[in-house]
Amino acid sequence: MFIEINNLCKSYKSEDIETIALKNANISLNKGEIGVILGPSGSGKSTLMNILGGLDSADSGEVIVDGIDIVKLSDDELVEYRREKTGFIFQSYNLIPHLTVLENIEIIQNISKLPLDINEVLESVGLIDKKNRFPRELSGGQQQRVAVARAIIKNPAILLCDELTGALDYESAIDVLSLVQEINRKFNTTILIITHNAAIGEMANRIYKFRSGEVKDYIINNDPIDAKGVEW
Numbered sequence: 001m002f003i004e005i006n007n008l009c010k011s012y013k014s015e016d017i018e019t020i021a022l023k024n025a026n027i028s029l030n031k032g033e034i035g036v037i038l039g040p041s042g043s044g045k046s047t048l049m050n051i052l053g054g055l056d057s058a059d060s061g062e063v064i065v066d067g068i069d070i071v072k073l074s075d076d077e078l079v080e081y082r083r084e085k086t087g088f089i090f091q092s093y094n095l096i097p098h099l100t101v102l103e104n105i106e107i108i109q110n111i112s113k114l115p116l117d118i119n120e121v122l123e124s125v126g127l128i129d130k131k132n133r134f135p136r137e138l139s140g141g142q143q144q145r146v147a148v149a150r151a152i153i154k155n156p157a158i159l160l161c162d163e164l165t166g167a168l169d170y171e172s173a174i175d176v177l178s179l180v181q182e183i184n185r186k187f188n189t190t191i192l193i194i195t196h197n198a199a200i201g202e203m204a205n206r207i208y209k210f211r212s213g214e215v216k217d218y219i220i221n222n223d224p225i226d227a228k229g230v231e232w
């Protein structure tokens with residue numbers, strides 16, 4: 001397995017209150033697979049993705065990526081892991097408002113070891129003619145595509161998408177999902193998508209249903225469909 005999360009536990013303590021976010025969560029993905037995480041609000045989905053992305057720490061358990069347990073890495077090693085291996089797409093896009101589309105992507109390209117060609121990436125997300133625009137001049141779907149471009153420019157081994165399509169209308173959502181699937185097929189990128197939309201599971205190899213910090217149901221889909229065929 002390329003990604004193997006074993007018995008991952010995480011709780012948050014603020015003042016005297018302890019919130020258990022993850023209780024022995026298990027997930028595994030082969031290289032080049034797409035995984036979808038479903039589950040109600042507060043069930044631990046983002047917590048797991050943040051730990052896998054090296055943005056948060058675990059209390060216990062293993063997060064093995066390409067043979068290395070990232071739970072055991074030092075802070076410096078974790079920075080290196082984040083920079084080299086992971087692309088992260090946040091629901092809120094997180095674009096820098098005073099930078100153009102091109103500049104938003106370039107700042108990530110500049111810190112990457114083996115980045116892709118920026119014009120090719122802009123072409124593949126369909127934004128070549130918008131490259132000198134600012135985020136505020138773009139629609140929500142277009143901003144989401146800039147966020148995708150920024151996450152894939154370093155050609156990451158793992159692409160993590162937290163609520164990839166939550167803010168998009170149906171057409172834009174299918175466009176972005178198709179784009180992500182294209183990246184998966186072209187670069188053999190391993191992709192994990194958090195969504196509230198069960199229909200998106202149809203394009204995934206594995207579907208994990210979270211409840212109260214646990215994986216309550218796990219489905220292997222032997223016949224993932226084209227993103228263009230996903231309907232809701």
Ligand SMILES: Nc1ncnc2c1ncn2[C@@H]1O[C@H](COP(=O)(O)OP(=O)(O)OP(=O)(O)O)[C@@H](O)[C@H]1O
Nearest residue numbers: 012019020021039040041042043044045046047048
């Ligand atoms: N930084 C934090 N400090 C304290 N509690 C937190 C923190 N982050 C998450 N939690 C709590 O951990 C639990 C899991 O949160 P998480 O963000 O993983 O849920 P989620 O499944 O992503 O939900 P949603 O679908 O609403 O995004 C929740 O009860 C949440 O309140």
Ligand SMILES: [Mg+2]
Nearest residue numbers: 045046047162
């Ligand atoms: Mg979340």
